[in-house]
Amino acid sequence: MAKFVLAGKSDCPHYAKAELLADSLQRSLPNFRIHKLSILPHEWQEWLEATCKRNGWKHETSPLVWRELVVQGGKGVLLGGFSDFLEHCQDYYSVTSDMPTDVMLTVAAENLETKMNLVVEEQHRVSLIKPLHIWISSALNPTSHFLIPNLLSAEVFPHVSTISLHLLDLEGTEEGLQGLRMETEDLALSLLHQVTIHTDLEQAFQDADVILLLDEGWSDDSDEEEKRKGLSDRYGEYGRLMDTRANKAVTVIVCADSFANLRCSLLLDNAHSIDSSQFVTVSTQLEIEAKAIIARKLKVRTSDVTNVIVWGNISGRFYIDLQWAKVFNYDGAIRGPAFFSQPAQMILHDRKWLETDFQDLVRCRRAAVASKSCRVAAMSAANGILAILKAWNGICSPDEVFSMGVLCPGDYNLPDGVVLSLPVTFTDGKWSVRFDATVGDELKERLQLAASELKQEKEL
Numbered sequence: 001m002a003k004f005v006l007a008g009k010s011d012c013p014h015y016a017k018a019e020l021l022a023d024s025l026q027r028s029l030p031n032f033r034i035h036k037l038s039i040l041p042h043e044w045q046e047w048l049e050a051t052c053k054r055n056g057w058k059h060e061t062s063p064l065v066w067r068e069l070v071v072q073g074g075k076g077v078l079l080g081g082f083s084d085f086l087e088h089c090q091d092y093y094s095v096t097s098d099m100p101t102d103v104m105l106t107v108a109a110e111n112l113e114t115k116m117n118l119v120v121e122e123q124h125r126v127s128l129i130k131p132l133h134i135w136i137s138s139a140l141n142p143t144s145h146f147l148i149p150n151l152l153s154a155e156v157f158p159h160v161s162t163i164s165l166h167l168l169d170l171e172g173t174e175e176g177l178q179g180l181r182m183e184t185e186d187l188a189l190s191l192l193h194q195v196t197i198h199t200d201l202e203q204a205f206q207d208a209d210v211i212l213l214l215d216e217g218w219s220d221d222s223d224e225e226e227k228r229k230g231l232s233d234r235y236g237e238y239g240r241l242m243d244t245r246a247n248k249a250v251t252v253i254v255c256a257d258s259f260a261n262l263r264c265s266l267l268l269d270n271a272h273s274i275d276s277s278q279f280v281t282v283s284t285q286l287e288i289e290a291k292a293i294i295a296r297k298l299k300v301r302t303s304d305v306t307n308v309i310v311w312g313n314i315s316g317r318f319y320i321d322l323q324w325a326k327v328f329n330y331d332g333a334i335r336g337p338a339f340f341s342q343p344a345q346m347i348l349h350d351r352k353w354l355e356t357d358f359q360d361l362v363r364c365r366r367a368a369v370a371s372k373s374c375r376v377a378a379m380s381a382a383n384g385i386l387a388i389l390k391a392w393n394g395i396c397s398p399d400e401v402f403s404m405g406v407l408c409p410g411d412y413n414l415p416d417g418v419v420l421s422l423p424v425t426f427t428d429g430k431w432s433v434r435f436d437a438t439v440g441d442e443l444k445e446r447l448q449l450a451a452s453e454l455k456q457e458k459e460l
Contacts, residue, residue, distance in 0.1 A: 005076070006085070007037035007051075008063030009044045010115040014082040015063040016107035021089060021097040029093065038115045131164040131193040132157060133247075134210045137238070139167035139197075140176050141214040143255070145183075146382035152189045156389050162193040166208075170234075171216060174199050201241060208246040212385060213238070213263065215256040215376070227258065228460055235263050239270025248274055253388060254281040254405070255381055257366065260314040261405045261419040262457045268407060268419070277431070281405025283310040283318075283421040284384030285377070289365040290320045293358065294327070298347060304328040305344065309423045310403035311443065312450030316457075318421060319446045320362050322354065323438055324401055391426040398427050401434065408451070409433060413444060418451045 006022055008015025015038075022034040039047050044062060052059055055066075057078045065079040079085055089095045099107075134151070136144060144167075150156065152163050165184065167177050177197035184195050198204060205211060216234075242250065252274075254264045264281040271279070291305040298305075306328075309321040325344035332347060348354055369377040391402055403421050410416045423434040439447070 003033040003035060003068045004079070004085075005035045005037065005066050005068060006063055007039060007047075007065075009041050010038045011041055011108050011112040012062040013101070013104035013108045016111055017097055017099045017104050018063050018065065018082050018085050019111070020099060020107065021086070021095070025089065025093060025095060032093075038111055040115060040119070041112075131162040132160045132209045133164050133166065133207045134212070135166040135168060135205055135208045136212045136214065137168045137204075138171070138214040138216050139180060140169045140172040141216075142376055142378040143214050143381045143385075144180065146379050147212070147385060148184055149187055149189075150382070150386055151389075152187075152191045154191065155395070156386060157191070157393060158395065159393070160191065163191045164193045165195045166198060167195065168198040168204055170199065170201070172199065201237065205238075205241050205246045205250075208242070208250050210389070211242065211246065211250060211252045213252070213254045213256070214381075215258070225460075228262075228457070231259055231263060232266060235266035236270050239267040242267065243271040243273050246274070250274060250278060251389075251392060252279045253385055254279075255285070255385055256281075256315065257376070258315050259457060261316070261421070261454050264405055265407075265419045265454070265458060276407045279407070280388065280431075281314055281419060281421070282381075282384045282388060283314050283403035283405055284387045285366075285380050286310045286314060286318065286320070286362065286421075287403055288380050288384060290358075290362045293361050293365065294322075294325070294344060294348070298327060298330055300327060300329050300331075304330070306341075307401040308403070309401065309437065310421045311423075311447060312421055313454050314405050314421050316453050317446065317450040318363075319443065319450075320359060321437075321443070322348070324423070392429060392431070394426070394429055396426055398425060401425060402431075404431065406431075406433070414447055414451055415455070418454050420447065420450060420454070 004022065006015070006018055008018070019036060022036070025032045026034050048059065048062075048064060051057070051064070055076060055078070057066075059078065059081065061081050063082055063085070065081065065085040066076045067079055068076045079088060086097060136147070148165070152165065154160075157163065167180055169177055174197065177199065181195045181197050184192070242252065252267060254260060254267070256263055260281045264279055268276055268279055287308045287310055288302070290308050290310075292302045294305050294308075295302040304327060306326050307324040309324060310318055311321055312318040322344045326341040327344050327347055328341045329338065330342055330347055332342070334342065366377045369380075388402065388404065390396060391400070401423050402425070404424050405419050405421045406424065408414045408416060408418045408420045408422070414420060423437055424431045425434055
């Protein structure tokens with residue numbers, strides 16, 4: 001059995017005549033099948049050239065007819081134009097068409113009107129779909145493979161019906177991004193509307209609702225000065241593009257191992273029309289790493305440790321503070337039900353360990369993971385981003401404490417205009433800095449040093 005494909009301009013009289021002849025044959029012959037493609041007049045030439053190039057054909061007029069061998073399989077065979085199709089029908093089926101010219105013109109006009117109505121209906125249908133646009137930069141970072149499957153879910157975005165995912169990577173290859181897109185589509189996630197890939201800044205951050213900036217894969221040969229220069233140029237451009245293209249209510253989250261606070265500060269300097277509270281840097285990965293170290297020492301689960309605070313420069317001078325930290329399910333002198341917790345500082349009596357070894361262990365934790373697994377700590381990075389997004393979307397307790405790099409509000413005697421990691425809580429989709437933390441002289445000094453370090457990074 002053969003299937004014919006009939007394609008032509010919507011307003012072409014010969015296409016209309018061939019169409020009615022094909023309909024007549026399909027009604028009377030059980031093994032005759034026709035598939036019709038009505039192309040808008042202004043799109044016809046481009047479509048024809050692309051189709052002929054793809055199949056190695058030469059054809060210049062409307063309509064275009066070819067035959068596909070659906071039983072044997074294989075490449076389609078060009079039949080030709082209207083005259084060739086008419087001759088084929090006469091030779092094989094002894095059927096011809098005697099449609100007068102005025103009827104041909106009438107049917108052609110009806111075809112065009114029908115096609116235009118279908119286009120309008122499709123545009124209206126598409127306009128009813130309002131996807132959430134999520135952009136991931138440096139999308140070929142290993143973190144994406146752990147982030148994407150959990151990101152596109154109702155657990156993270158409970159009030160979203162559909163998501164358009166945009167994968168941007170300026171260092172990566174288009175082939176690599178194509179592979180990531182295929183993997184994402186293969187997940188068959190119910191919220192996923194479409195995946196698009198980008199290897200340049202031509203469309204970067206257009207209509208963005210959420211932007212997740214992952215760490216770039218800088219060359220190992222790059223020195224610190226080159227990295228800073230590259231970051232300054234890139235994140236300055238990122239900020240300007242967000243300012244002009246992204247939605248004004250966009251959420252921007254920076255996740256990086258190096259110069260994390262500096263990146264966020266560069267974005268803020270160049271995105272003047274977007275509220276500074278919508279730009280944050282993830283400290284959650286450090287929180288998780290600190291919790292894991294405490295949990296191992298106290299022989300509890302990592303999830304049993306809560307409300308750890310990270311102060312300062314996330315990828316530089318930071319300090320892990322346990323003044324609000326709680327420990328559940330600790331097997332000590334005092335026991336209680338599952339909801340019972342004890343202050344971490346009461347259980348951890350070794351103050352010297354907390355101020356020295358513990359801080360060093362957290363600082364080296366990520367490098368230790370990378371050396372053993374031979375890759376970056378991608379899972380904890382993805383988990384940190386997801387934790388912040390869930391809290392931002394209302395999936396957290398109002399008492400739960402998070403650490404984030406935010407534009408310093410000038411409290412704790414810190415200079416304005418510096419991005420520092422501070423304790424925050426989320427309420428009704430908005431975060432606010434906790435101002436009731438105890439900040440002694442020693443911690444103030446640490447924060448001043450962190451602020452000085454960040455100002456120096458920015459000046460350099």
